[in-house]
Amino acid sequence: MILNIFEMFSLPFFQKALIVGISISICAALLGVSMVLKKNSMIGDGLSHVGYGAAAIASALNFAPLAFAMPIVVIASIFILKLTEKSKIHGDAAIAIIASSSLAIGYTVIHTAGTNIDIESYLYGSINFITTEELIISVSLCLIVILAFILLYNKIFALTFDETFFKSTGSKSSIYSVIIAILCSLTVVVGMKILGALLISSLIIFPTISARQVFKTYKSVIIASVIISVLCCMVGVIMNFYIDFPAGSTIVIVNLIVLLIFIAIGKILKR
Incomplete structure (x- = not known):
């Protein structure tokens, strides 16, 4: 078994899957902290549906789904922000x-296209x-997100916890x-290849919720979220290749188990 696992790590397609999975996990965890704390976590779910619809249209028109979906989801994320800021429509x-x-x-386009399109x-x-190509995009996106958080750490911190004060300092929130919305939308689009449109939002939500059960400071929650997200992704990918479990759903189940464990640990620490 151990030998087989080591052999698995030497396979090029497994290495690609693991690198992409870890890259997207880091992106989702970093962005998830800010989004969950600002109670905007469901935007990931909404954008994943937009991404699926865009991928469906791209497939029907014989366009590259990833390249076609990216700008559409970015526009949708900005549109959602503006819609909630300047109208009476709430975020959810x-x-x-x-x-x-x-x-x-997306479904209407597929149905009327009259072709056998598989976007499952x-x-x-x-x-x-x-x-x-997806490997390069994932790693590049991961580096951009990490760099953004390093350079804008104080701004993101202030925006997350007290947007009113942030605006009062003269900063344009x-x-x-x-x-953040653009980085989240790109993460969602690329992440759809790993977890799919139905499950990608869980990669944004679960690690932060788990980390908050035990860790209390902003920095510790960020670090713990990234570690949890990466480990859960690695377990899911390994189980996908070794036991033939579906990677996306397995990653979510592992995240759920970790959340339950952290909830229990959090209650024990409060005693």
């Missing part, structure tokens, strides 16, 4: 409107078929909100 309602509309449009990989994930 705006997300629901955009998400359901995107799914409806974008619905449930398909980590076994990672291309070199909308700029940084848009940056």
Whole structure:
């Protein structure tokens, strides 16, 4: 068994899957902390539906799904921000409107295209078929997200916990909100290849919720979230290749188990 695991790590397609999985896990965990603490965690779910709809349209038109979906999801994320800021529509309602509309449009295009289009990989994930292009995009995105958090750490911290004070200092919160939204939308689109549109939002939510059960400071929650996210992804990918479990759903189940464990640990520490 140990020998087989070591052999598995030497396989090129497994290495690609693991690198992409870890890269997206880091992105999702870093962005998830800010989004969960600001109670915007469901935006990931909404954007994943937009991504699925865009991928469906791209497939029907014989376009590259990833390249086609990226700008559309970015625009959708900015539109959701502006819609909640300048209208009477609340954030969750705006997300629901955009998400359901995107799914409806995507399905309608597929249905009327009259061709046999298989975009199931974008619905449930398909980590076994990672291309070199997707590998490069994932690693590049990971580096960009890490760099953004290093350079904008204080800004993101202030924006997350006290946006009113942040604005009073003369800083334009909308700029940084848009940056986070864009990075989140790109993470969602690329992450659909791993977990699929139905599950990618869990990669944003679970690690932060788990970390908050035990860790209390902002920095410790960020570090713990990244570690949890990466480890859960690694377990899911390994189980996918070794036991033939579906990678996406396995990663979510492992995250759920970790959350339950951390909830128990948190209650013990409070005694």
